[in-house]
Amino acid sequence: MSDPSSFSQLQQWLDWQETLHPSEIDLGLQRVEQVLQRLYPDVYHPVHQPVNYPFTVISIAGTNGKGSTTALLASILIQAGYRVGAYTSPHLQSYNERICINQIPVKDALICDAFTRINDVREDISLTYFEFGTLAAVEVFYQAQCDIVILEVGLGGRLDAVNAIEPDVAFVSTVDFDHQDWLGNDLNTIALEKAGIYRLDKPAIYGDEPLIDSIKEKVLHESLNFYQYTKDYSYRLRDRQWDWLPAQGSRFDAHYNLPLPALAGNIQLKNAANVLLILQLLRPQWPVTQADIKQGLLSVQIAGRFQILQSRPLIIADVAHNVQAARVLKATIDDLSVPGKFHIIVGMLKDKDIINVLSCLLPVAASWRIIELDTPRAMPAEELKQILEKMTEASAEIKCFADFKQAYSDFEQANKKSAKEYNKASNQSANLLITGSFFTVSDALRKLQP
Numbered sequence: 001m002s003d004p005s006s007f008s009q010l011q012q013w014l015d016w017q018e019t020l021h022p023s024e025i026d027l028g029l030q031r032v033e034q035v036l037q038r039l040y041p042d043v044y045h046p047v048h049q050p051v052n053y054p055f056t057v058i059s060i061a062g063t064n065g066k067g068s069t070t071a072l073l074a075s076i077l078i079q080a081g082y083r084v085g086a087y088t089s090p091h092l093q094s095y096n097e098r099i100c101i102n103q104i105p106v107k108d109a110l111i112c113d114a115f116t117r118i119n120d121v122r123e124d125i126s127l128t129y130f131e132f133g134t135l136a137a138v139e140v141f142y143q144a145q146c147d148i149v150i151l152e153v154g155l156g157g158r159l160d161a162v163n164a165i166e167p168d169v170a171f172v173s174t175v176d177f178d179h180q181d182w183l184g185n186d187l188n189t190i191a192l193e194k195a196g197i198y199r200l201d202k203p204a205i206y207g208d209e210p211l212i213d214s215i216k217e218k219v220l221h222e223s224l225n226f227y228q229y230t231k232d233y234s235y236r237l238r239d240r241q242w243d244w245l246p247a248q249g250s251r252f253d254a255h256y257n258l259p260l261p262a263l264a265g266n267i268q269l270k271n272a273a274n275v276l277l278i279l280q281l282l283r284p285q286w287p288v289t290q291a292d293i294k295q296g297l298l299s300v301q302i303a304g305r306f307q308i309l310q311s312r313p314l315i316i317a318d319v320a321h322n323v324q325a326a327r328v329l330k331a332t333i334d335d336l337s338v339p340g341k342f343h344i345i346v347g348m349l350k351d352k353d354i355i356n357v358l359s360c361l362l363p364v365a366a367s368w369r370i371i372e373l374d375t376p377r378a379m380p381a382e383e384l385k386q387i388l389e390k391m392t393e394a395s396a397e398i399k400c401f402a403d404f405k406q407a408y409s410d411f412e413q414a415n416k417k418s419a420k421e422y423n424k425a426s427n428q429s430a431n432l433l434i435t436g437s438f439f440t441v442s443d444a445l446r447k448l449q450p
């Protein structure tokens with residue numbers, strides 16, 4: 001095994017971390033808690049007791065909407081002048097995207113320094129790739145003296161490495177089927193795993209409706225300080241503006257005449273409404289103004305979430321990889337009223353609900369270009385093609401390609417060669433949708449936005 005003390009490059013650390021632990025995913029908090037105690041002996045109390053970190057922690061879990069919520073929240077808080085750390089996963093083009101300060105990915109050297117410190121104190125504790133990254137993010141934010149830290153849960157919640165860091169506010173965006181091999185096969189079980197980030201004495205938020213029974217029982221049994229979208233707060237759309245409205249009798253203040261978020265899709269209004277509730281809870285320590293909120297909404301950016309890469313032809317990239325996300329993607333396409341259908345470049349992982357995800361997109365599909373993804377978890381392109389052939393009309397073109405580059409080249413050639421025919425055909429257009437996985441969109445961004 002390589003000696004980490006000799007590593008000078010970030011990629012060396014990452015390659016080594018992939019070999020360090022026996023399994024890629026090994027849910028549990030004990031290893032991370034032990035390393036945290038060694039990293040911060042002056043602030044870390046005995047096991048399972050809150051850690052007195054010098055920053056406010058917001059933990060974000062959920063099936064979908066975590067990335068957009070993080071981006072919206074960080075954008076507004078930065079406008080208010082606060083130093084904001086954000087830890088997200090997975091990345092699309094570079095590992096550094098996972099650890100941002102004021103929405104700027106940190107430099108390799110800072111991450112390597114954090115990795116070195118973690119490795120120095122862990123001794124014989126074996127860490128997964130994700131656990132190493134989570135600890136590194138905390139260390140970077142600690143050394144950078146961030147005011148507020150937003151931590152996005154990687155998988156589930158209760159046993160995810162992020163849950164070893166005590167949150168001051170815990171938010172669950174949505175609950176739907178995904179990662180059933182680790183989280184369970186029914187919504188109540190999955191919901192309990194995600195709600196595992198809630199704490200007895202801290203605000204707990206559920207950003208969707210209806211409230212799932214297992215979360216409802218947890219809230220009642222533990223008497224949580226709980227808030228739910230539509231019950232305790234909501235939004236009202238008015239022309240090209242919207243209002244944030246607390247429940248009648250609430251201690252929170254309404255916000256009127258807000259601009260639409262600079263993220264596509266009506267779903268972003270719900271995400272923004274959830275963010276404003278979080279901001280209300282943070283207000284005693286970290287106040288923001290109406291101007292901060294407006295500017296944060298207008299300037300927010302996030303890659304891979306209905307990201308329009310090009311307008312002529314229209315090219316959209318979206319990381320939708322579960323049924324809930326695919327439904328939102330289809331609804332956002334419908335909201336845009338784009339003429340014609342989409343040629344779709346897709347690659348998916350074999351542990352996803354492939355049939356139901358693709359079913360959501362069938363109504364907008366002119367053709368399919370299936371690509372191989374560079375991961376052992378990928379569904380082989382030929383197998384994905386066989387699934388699609390059973391679902392689509394005989395006239396729908398389905399091809400397989402070795403990678404995104406080849407699939408995109410084929411789209412370009414076909415578009416140039418038959419532009420007039422594509423525009424005339426009732427079931428075809430020059431629009432392109434890239435979707436199915438973070439891996440698919442990552443490949444696309446490397447090609448189209450290097």
